[in-house]
Amino acid sequence: MPTPLAWRNVTHKKVRTAAALTGVCFAIVLMFMQLGFYDVVFRASIMLLDQFAFDLVLVSPQYVHLRASGSIPRARLFQARALPGVASASPLYVANGAWRNAATGARRELPMLGVDPDEPAFALPALVKEAPRLHELDTALMDVHAQKRYGPIHEGLVSELENRRVKVVGTYAYGSGFMADASVIVSDRTLLRLAHDASRENVSLGLVRVLPGTPVKDVMAALQQHLPADVKVWRRRDLEANEQKFFVQIKPIGLMFFSGVLLAFGVGGIILYQILSAEVTNHLKEFATLMAMGYKERFLVLVVIQQATLFALLGFAPAVVLALFMYLVIGWVTQLPMVMTVGRFAGVLVLSVAMCAAAGLIASRKVGRADPADLF
């Protein structure tokens, strides 16, 4: 076929094509946005955990999520350290505190995360570097992202945590996600002074690092074998999956965002069909002419599907640019990790083409009915 008919159809009426492409583009943007929001639920549920370095974690059988963790006896950490393959087993204390906004004096709650500054518990480079400063009592490391709601946050700032003077000795920038509006990192000793119902012997979580070269599952099996039933041993991904499950399946926010994804695909699909169907209708005369000239229906259907694919591809390109821009803006405004992944890019691309082709296929039934005698 020397004439690229599908391409000619697409490029023939520029304005009309532009309008159709805009529609396709918005439908794809809608899918990208809703998927991006849904993905944020997964990422934002574990942002507090991202700050820490661990391969395995010891949790209480009562563990619900990081802010309702229950506790395990500190002795379990000593027992864990004695096992082969365990590089470190560090306590993490989690308690609720009230931070005094240094500018307004208003108090606002946030989780306090207590760690032993000598333990290799941190993952973020800034925290690893600043951790030794926590040796001084009543000092804290704060996330600068907290500034929006908790007043100025900078190194050297003195404010109050749980009605006690606390000095910010270091800052970092990461974000706290859905689990909290902000968080503050203190030493275990400071936390025990601040939180009235915390006890040194009751650890919220035990963070276990495995020696390089040792299979994590071997160490996990050893821990499970040697520790009593008052602790559960989870892999890092088990803990992450637990937190995500809580926000994705139980909290309304995950359910709402998932409904949004379903809606985007439903509406997106129907919109694509509507647009392609209109396109076919617009070219019905030409198709009828071609049939009168002797072209087979199969050929015309193929042209329609080609055209649909072209629409999908041409709509996809600006949609990706627009979606990336909106990810950037929303990520910046909400300080949540809106990021494009290769999987989502490929998935939406394949799906858009498939939806357009399917819509084209349905719409092309009209072509079969195009009767030259009727049209002229």
Place this chain on the structure above:
Amino acid sequence: MWRRTTTPLAWRNFSHSRARLVGSLAGVTFAVILMFVEMGFLNGLYDNHTRFVDLLDADLLLVNADKEAVIPLQPFPRRRLLQVRGQPGVASAYGLRAEEMHSFLKNDRDGSQYPMMILGFDPTERVFLIPEVAAAAPRLTVADTVLVDSRAKDFYGDRVAGGEAEVSGRRVRIVGTFPLGPDFRVDGTGLVSERTFLNLFPDHRTGETTVDRIEFGLVKLVPGASVRETRRALESVLPEDVRVLTKAEFSDRIRSYWGASKPVGYVFGTGMVVGFLIGVTICYQILYTGILDHLPQYATIKAIGYDDAYLIRLVVEEALYLGVGGFAGGLVLTALIYGLLEVYTSVPMHLTILRMAAVFVLTLAMCVVSALIAVRKAIEADPAEVF
């Protein structure tokens, strides 16, 4: 200006081809649904959190000056309540205590425990506007009894009167249920008497109980007293650490807390904008295609001597039919979808007149905007060229 011609031309254009009509309306309908659902989620988020305030039996609320929402907790000294009592216009002032971070309900079904918001109040006083609570409250006068939220998340186990559970390590008996439902922060709520509350949550730090700290002060006025004047009187006797608010004002605070601190406002706002834009392009495509197909007719109309304003009116009128038709279909489907979403997400999805009006206006705007863009094609129609 909007004078009718003898022939309802716009209507004829609109309803000419049944197949095309259905396709066009479907496009607009789905844009309408998209806007409705996104707006429903946004409002649902707010309604979810202000519902609690709506159910408090009070004319004025006394809260900590820093308090932004029901949760996070921000207690204030109980003596503020005593300062309020006896002020002119005040009939009564009751305290409501709350605990969230340290309160867990352990169910007897599988022994699992989950955080639950526990509220403590005087069961002999009317504090909630929930009939079930009013009916069951007298039973709370027995120590270590609790009323639990029948609409709370399933993981709390069986919630029936006569059952037992454990709240923060202490056995309690369930003496009734009431319908409240979870919100974004709280998965379930339990109501106890003040006495039980203090049994459950002693303050470890001071060795005393939490007796001096309350979360809400519920102020009721004597009949005929002015809310504004009473409020001014209260503000003049109370120190800076508490604030006197109407229920509506506190609900506004809650909305601004949830709107700004969580990304949800932006998320659903973006969804609405995208829905609107999709609607505009769909409408445009429909109208443009319609104009294209009827180009000879438009040219004829112009040749007869009708002016551009007439053409604009014609296309806008057609667009409005599209908008009204699409809105009607969208509204029916939305009512259905809202019902499903409410069950699935436990977020209240209310279809109020005001919200319907807002989407209706947006839909019409969407159609008119696209009509004004599309009509240029008809205006350009040159009778000499068309034939």
